[in-house]
Amino acid sequence: MIVIKKTMAFLLSDYKKLLEFLKKKGYSFGPVKTYYEGVIPPFIFLRHDVDRFSSRAVKMAQAEHDLNVSSTYYFRCGRKGAFPSGSIKKIAALGHEIGFHYETMVREKGDLSASLKLFGHELEGLRKIADVKTVSAHGSPLSRYYNADIRKRLPLKRFSLVGEPMVDMDFSKILYVTDTGGTFGSQHNLRDRSVGRNFKIPSSPFSLGEMLVPEKEPMILLSCHPERWPCGGVGLLQAAGMDMGAIVLKKIVRSLRR
Ligand SMILES: [Zn+2]
Known part of the structure; x- marks a missing residue:
């Protein structure tokens, strides 16, 4: 595991070790949609937002499959609505859930009805x-618009959806853990948090695994961005560089908004 000053990136093998460690502690794993079907705790819902590098998501999906674990991969599309269909098909074939990672509020500059229309079109x-x-x-931390602003107003039934986890999960009971900001519990995470319980102690995968205990935390939503978990050292440096760049940009945006 390489630690680069304040920011960190980790290897896919570290993610595998984290899952194996949590499995030994008694946790079961599953995709987000299983929350709406009912699960037996201790249980960890696995969420992956595929922001960039969909090939890394395919590798993560294969690693989970090797451990007999399934999870959810949320995919974005380009401005013309194109999704990385090759990666999506491979991941779905491994038994994982595919979800939509929307950014329609930013694309429609805060116009709610235009955003819902685009949402339906891209989902289709x-x-x-x-x-x-x-x-x-999708977080879009550099935009003045929040994609999350439409999540409370999504007509789920009309779109034949069962839920948007950040609205339709009970975070008074579920702990939200994310690698947004470069590490688990990062202080550089500006927007990616639940309305209830959030993990806030900056931690490596190893120390996170140590801290999570089924008796104290029976239900967890764990969000890991596949682009932050490459297979080798070059990808690690590149992911850490991206995090550092994002932190600097977020600081500039924050100071400009003040
Ligand atoms: Zn995202």
Whole structure:
């Protein structure tokens, strides 16, 4: 595990070790949609927002499959609605859930009705590739608009969805853990948090694994961005560099907004 000053990136093998360690502690794992079907605790819902480098998501999906674990991969599309269909098909074939990672509020500059219309259109495009039951908002930390602003107003039934985890999960009971900001519990995470319980202690995968105990934390939503978990050292430096760049940009945006 390489630690680069304040920010960190980790290897896919570290992620595998984290899952194996938590499995030994008694946790079961599953995709986000299983929350709406009912699960037996201790249980960890695995969420992956595929922001960039969908090939890294395929590798993570294969690693989970090797451990007999399934999870949810949320995919974005380009401005013309194109999804990385090859990666999506491979991940769905491994038994994982495919979800829609929407950013329609930013694309429609805060216009709610235009954003919902675009949401429906892009979701339809993703459904031509895979079944979709849940959706999650892309952070877009550098934009003045919040994609998450439409999540409370999503007509789930109309879109044949079962939930948007950040709205339709009970975070008074579930602990939200994310690697946004470069490490688990990062202080550089500006927007990616639940309305309830959030893990806030900056931690490596190893120390996170140590801290999570089924008796204290029976239900967890664990969000890991596949682009932060490459297979080798070059990807590690590149992921850490991206994090450092993002931290600097977030600081500039924050000071400009003040
Ligand atoms: Zn995202």
